[in-house]
Amino acid sequence: MKRILVLLPALLCIIMCGYAQADSLKNTVYVIDIKQEINSTSWIHVDEGFREAKSLNAKAVYIHMNTYGGMVIYADSIRTKILNSKIPVYVFIDNNAASAGALISVACDSIYMRPGANIGAATVVNQTGEKLPDKYQSYMRATIRSTAEAHGKDTVIVGNDTVIKWFRDPRIAEAMVDESIYIPGIIDTGKVLTFTAQEALDHGYCEGIFENLGQVIQETGNKSAEVVKFTPSFYDGLKGILTSPVLHGILVMLIIGGIYFELQSPGIGFPLAIAVLAAILYFAPLYIDGLAANWEILIFIIGLILVALEIFVIPGFGVAGISGILLVILGLSLSLVGNRNFDFQGVDVSGMVRALLVVVMGMFMGLLGSVWLTKKFWGRGRLAKLSLQSSENAELGFVSFDPELKKLVGKTGVATTVLRPSGRVIINDEYYDAKSEDGFIEKGAAIRVIAQESGQVYVVKTE
CATH class of the missing domain: 1.20.120 (Four Helix Bundle (Hemerythrin (Met), subunit A))
Incomplete structure (x- = not known):
């Protein structure tokens, strides 16, 4: 009995450890939606999603896409994130993967499409839809071409010839940007390439056509995996706007x-x-x-x-x-x-x-x-009331002295203090600051105003 009591806790511990190990080995796949214009917010969502997928040890990342494109700089960042990912990345094009969406799709390890979906039309345009100059197209051509090349190639012996077969033909990717590309049986000059789901499947730009993402997850061997979907927080959306x-x-x-x-x-x-x-x-x-x-x-x-x-x-x-x-x-x-x-x-x-x-x-x-x-x-206008608009000049009446002083010129009075040469005088029973123009003037002497300037009168002694 004692032996059973000793072994029972050990047995429970082994069972608990087994459950913990099984839980840690449970398959998890991660889903990220790109169903809007590709911008800073899209990039932040993808970046956060890959970070969370890594923390969960996800077996695969699935991008659920339906976009008409967006800003190339953020599409390039997403493309780079996918190409550098150690976790396999699959994309399911629910309806559209146009322009920047096509670039992101080409970067994924496998492309799956819904019937009626499209991929292509990656020419760089401005906000009004007008095609930008060739220097922008050249960069986009090289970017999407190198993205296709990143998936590698096979060397196939056909008779006595050695043929290089790309998993994603770079010329096809380039034709999605440049209308001057001619590929026999695929696209003529003067047209930008856009594939339907079946055309993409026929030419190596689609691994399968399915009705929904669940079927794609089953097809890629993750039928029993737990599906975790990225849910953006309020801060993720705010950060996307602010960046x-x-x-x-x-x-x-x-x-x-x-x-x-x-x-x-x-x-x-x-x-x-x-x-x-x-x-x-x-x-x-x-x-x-x-x-x-x-x-x-x-x-x-x-x-x-x-x-x-x-x-x-x-x-x-x-x-x-x-x-x-x-x-x-x-x-x-x-x-x-x-x-x-x-x-x-x-x-x-x-x-x-x-x-x-x-x-x-x-x-x-x-x-x-x-x-x-x-x-x-x-x-x-209305805001003009917040600031001084007129100048304070003499013509408008803005002076720093009493204009009545001008009327004193020619008037006579008496010195109430000694003028050496400045002092005080009284004229018509009013006191004024005065300055003598002919030297010393004693207190009580008669004076006469000959001029005024800057609020001061100028006087001379009279008999």
Whole structure:
């Protein structure tokens, strides 16, 4: 009996450990939705999703896609995240994978599509849908071509010839961007390539056609796996908005505009508060994400101090002002790139150029807009009441002395004090400051006013 009592706890411990081990080995797959325009928010969701999938030891990541595209810079970031992932990544195109969506799909290990879905049309366009110049197309062509090449190739012997067979044909990927590409039996010149689900399957850009994501999960050998779906938090959405390049440009405009308006008005008021709030909204999400370091924010603050010293303390505009402006631009720009302290080896040159363009254009537009608003609203209109619009000149009656003094010229009176040469006189029972024009005048002597200037009368002695 004693032996059973001793063995029972040990047996329970073994059973508990077995359950814990089985639970740790349980299959988990992770699902991330891309069902909106690809922007900063999409990138943050994907980045957070991959981080969570890694923490869960997920067996695979599935991207559930339905998008018409979006911003190339964020599509490129997502593409890079997928290509560098040690976890297999599959994409299920529910309806559309256009433009930037096509680039992301090509990066995935396997592509699955719903009947009626499409993939392609990756030409770079502006916000109005107009095709951008060839330098943008060239970058996109190379990006999507290298993405296709990253999946590798096979060397096939056909008769006496050696044929290279790509798993994802780079020429097909390039034809999704460039209408000048001609591929016999697939696309003619003058047209940008877009595949239907069946066409993608026929030409190696789709591994299967299914009705829903659940079927894709079963097809890829994860039928019994637990499906965990990424659910963005409120902060994820807010961070996506605050890290948008468009908002960064607007915040830079508000920082510069607020400082400019503050310099145009006395004291500390609303414009400076706007500038400070814009600076906080600019740096806070970047600091939390680890992009903006302490020294980068410090550079920005030192730059502002140098500009203030140049304006308020140092006469003219020279080294301090120019250095301050450069430090402000540098602090704002470096906060947008993922450098490690002073190590810039991992920073893409194009990323640094984009950051500089956002900051410089934001500063330029902020300064230009501030000058225009100052002339428009502070020069006339309702807001003109907030500032003094008229000049206080003599013609409008603004003088620093009593105009009645002009009427004293020619009048006579008596010196009430000794004039050496200044003193006091009385004229028509009123006392005035006076100055003698002909030397010493004793008290009680008769005087006559010959002129007045700046609130003082000039007199001479009379008989």
